[in-house]
Amino acid sequence: MESPLATHVAFHLGPVPITTPVLTSWAIMLLLAGGGWLLTRRLVLRPGNTQAALELVVDTLERQIRDTMRTEPTPYLPLVGTLFLYIFVANWSSLVPGVEPPTGAIETDAALALIVFAAAIAFGIRVRGLGGYLRSFARPSIIMVPLNLLENITRTFSLVVRLFGNVMSGIFVIGIVLSLVGLLVPVPLMALELLTGAVQAYIFTVLAMVFIGGGIEDEAPHVAQEESNS
Amino acid sequence: MRIDWWTLGLQTVNVLVLIWLLQHFLFKPVKAVIEARRVAAGRVLEEAEADRARAQAEAATLEARRRDFAAEGEKILAEARAAATAERDALLAEARQEAARLEAEARATLGREREAMRQALEAQAGELAVTIARRLLALLPPAQVTAALLEALVQETTRLPPEARRDLAAAPEPVVVATATPLSPAEQEAWRARLRQAVGGGADFAFRHEPALIAGGELQGPHTLVRRSWRADLDRLAHALTLAPQAGDVHQLA
Incomplete structure (x- = not known):
């Protein structure tokens, strides 16, 4: 019997197996990129309802980044915004019959966590320099270096496990209930799963911001001070 | 549980590509x-601020211009008042001059009329005096008066310059002696002798009666006239009354 945690290979592209989470991700990419292109084709200074909603989403993301990271949100918006939108749409893709959310596959969650891990390092080095970033591991004292290194790894794992566990557990619970009760009864659970998906998207994004912000925290108060002065 | 590394890698690439796509097409x-x-709002605000500043400057300019207009109006009004005052003064001066001229003309006219009236009154007074004198003289005996006046005529002839007396004496025609009353031949002869004695030489005299003389007589030579009659006296009196009385006339009347 195949493990319920195993990913289903849809087809092979040469030696590369293309799994359903990858296919779903491509669909989500097409949906987000195409939708973004369609919605931003005719942006005007006097926005309509759709453009106003779009601007509200982007502005809310920026405000969230500014509040969480205490810094100018522009460099972090593409990463943070994409993480939130992708995880949100991926979690809610379970609404489409026959589609399993790609975030229910641990490879997707691991990929997201790896990107956050790499981004925290990259932004930390870019903002503080390589020396400054490395010195941040020795704070508050040199004996904290092993713990800080371990923390960087464990928190990445925690990102993976948190998102994977929540989404996967939801899928399992709905599957089990569906197999036991049938129609209609799983609907409240599906609604709860939607709420859980939205909350998990928000939590993952906020934690990503916290991790990246921790890598640049020496600069953050300075930028925040400048903003408060302006 | 097994990790599909291909899926992990593809999903990593997918998310990175999606980051780029959303950055390019959405964010x-x-x-x-x-x-x-x-920027547009800032520009609109700046333009609004500039318009407000320009409007304030324009309002200040208009206010200054309004004040200038008011000052200019006051100036024009003051000039108009000054011009009106000057014109009024000029008109008053001209009116005063005209009034003075009219008054002078009226005074002159009044003086002339008064003089003419005075002369007319004096003429009437002279005429009245002559009439009164004539009526008074008519009460006196003309012969005696004539005799007295003829005596005065002789005395007057005696006081003539020698040239006049010689002219009378050498007159080719008889010298006419006009008398107010007719003289008898004896009286004529007596007076002819007196006059010949006064003139001297062989002068001849012819007597003629002229009632207009009232009293007295006149000696009428070719170039000499000696009048000693009341008619002559009244004429001198009337002339003296008509014209301004002269000291000589008064003396002659006396």
Whole structure:
């Protein structure tokens, strides 16, 4: 019997197996990129309802980044915004019959966590320099270096496990209930799963911001001070 | 549980590609339009501020111009008042001059009329005096008066210059002696002798009666006239009354 945690290979592209989470991700990419292109084709200074909603989403993301990271949100918006939108749409893709959310596959969650891990390092080095970033591991004292290194790894794992566990557990619970009760009864659970998906998207994004912000925290108060002065 | 590394790698690439796609097709355009709106709003605010400043400057200019107009109006009004005052003064001066001229003319006219009236009154007074004198003289005996006046005529002839007396004596025609009353031949002869004695030489005299003389007589030579009659006296009196009385006339009347 195949493990319920195993990913289903849809087809092979040469030696590369293309799994359903990858296919779903491509669909989500097409949906987000195409939708973004369609919605931003005719942006005007006097926005309509759709453009106003779009601007509200982007502005809310920026405000969230500014509040969480205490810094100018522009460099972090593409990463943070994409993480939130992708995880949100991926979690809610379970609404489409026959589609399993790609975030229910641990490879997707691991990929997201790896990107956050790499981004925290990259932004930390870019903002503080390589020396400054490395010195941040020795704070508050040199004996904290092993713990800080371990923390960087464990928190990445925690990102993976948190998102994977929540989404996967939801899928399992709905599957089990569906197999036991049938129609209609799983609907409240599906609604709860939607709420859980939205909350998990928000939590993952906020934690990503916290991790990246921790890598640049020496600069953050300075930028925040400048903003408060302006 | 097994990790599919291909899926992990593809999903990593997918998310990275999606980051680029959303940055290119979603975040960048939306941020660009938000920034454009912010710039436009800032520009509109700056333009509004500039318009407000320009409007305030324009209002200040208009206020200054209004004050200038008011000052200019006051100036024009003051000039008009000054011009009106000057013109009024000029008209008053001209009116005073005209009034003075009219008054002078009226005074002159009045003086002339008064003089003419005075002369007319004096003429009437002279005529009245002559009439009164004539009526009074008519009460006196003309012969005696004539005799007295003829005596005065002789005395007057005696006081003539020698040249006049010689002219009378050498007159080719008889010298006419006009008398107010007719003389008898004896009286004529007596007076002829007296006059010949006064003139001297062989002068001849012819007597003629002229009642207009009232009393007295006149000696009428070719170049000499000696009048000693009341008619002559009244004429001198009337002339003296008509014209301004002269000291000589008064003396002659006396």
